Amino acid sequence: MKFNLSDPLAGLVPPNTKICDSHVHIWNADAFNELEKWGQLYGVKRFMGIAQPEVKKTLEQNGKAAEIIFAYYLPMQAFAEKKPETIIEAVDEAHSLNYSLTKTWFGPRQIDFFNTEKLVSISDPIFEPVFTRIEEYGLPLDIHVADPDIWYSTKYQDSERYLTKTQAINDFYTVLERHPSLKVISVHFGSLPEINNLLQLEDLFQRFPNFYVDTASTKWIIRELGKHPQKTRDFIIRYQDRILFATDLSVGWGDHPEDYIPTRYWAQRLFWETNVQKVELPFSDEDNPNPPTFINGLNLPQSVLERFYWQNSQDFFNLSQ
Ligand SMILES: [Zn+2]
Secondary structure, three states: OOOOOOOOOOOOOOOOOOEEEEEEEEOOOOOHHHHHHHHHHHOEEEEEEEOOHHHHHHHHHOOOHHHEEEEEEOOHHHHHOOOHHHHHHHHHHHHHOOOOEEEEEOOOOHHHHHOOOOOOOOOOHHHHHHHHHHHHHOOOEEEEOOOOHHHHHOOOOOHHHHOOHHHHHHHHHHHHHHOOOOOEEEHHHHOOOOHHHHHHHHHHHHHOOOEEEEOOOHHHHHHHHOOOHHHHHHHHHHOOOOEEOOOOEEEOOOOOOOOHHHHHHHHHHHHHHOOOOOEEOOOOOOOOOOOOOEEOOOOOOHHHHHHHHHHHHHHHOOOOO
16 A cells, blocks of 8 residues: 555545644744644644644634644744743743643754754753743643654754753653643654653653643654554553644645645555555655655554544643534
């Protein structure tokens, strides 16, 4: 089986549930049309969209409010440069503009992007008032905590500069411990989809009842979770209430091939819903040291798909159907 734009639903049957994509980036309002169009084909009825205030406003004026749960991207540079006042102003704005959640990113590349002297730690006490403010508003936090294991052994060998993944995850534990009522979606399966990390993820689920993960980053998720389909399947069934379907598709910025959106939805749906084996991922995965990356389907039970595709996100964001 192979992805083909002339038959973009090959191998799939219509899902018995609506789907919410709980992690997309919408950089301009017109670009949302593409997501909406492909969403209709793949059964995606709602999106958690990270969008700037003017984009949000235009989308609302265009009548798209019911389809999008809006997230406010907190200023990364202010984190990198340790300017908590700037971030707090942004949190206040997110609250006053009726955003449903805040989004932040703590990848080690932060130090390269902003040319700062030292990589900041999320648990640096200087950020405490930020998380306290978010918690006070009852705004959930969507957060990128760390990168794929493989990047730490390739791109980030300089652990003085980029710190270690263990350190990034431990710093995040500290924040969760300090803010027990903060509701969190830790993206990319908590940055822990590698099979050896699932025990740690289990510990996070057990210790923090407000901790959730999404399945964004199609290639990272399918590459790692697909290495051990049975273990992954059992794990997802066990934590089926805490996992949200998501892609991390990004529209309105940069060039993407024509099949960018459908290949992600096709690959993920095939992975969660079917028992296909060794279907080649329909786009390149430059992180795989032994390419190609294969889709090894998990064939999740229908009741789990209903939670994972739709109900968990609607519960998380307190939405009625
Ligand atoms: Zn993202």
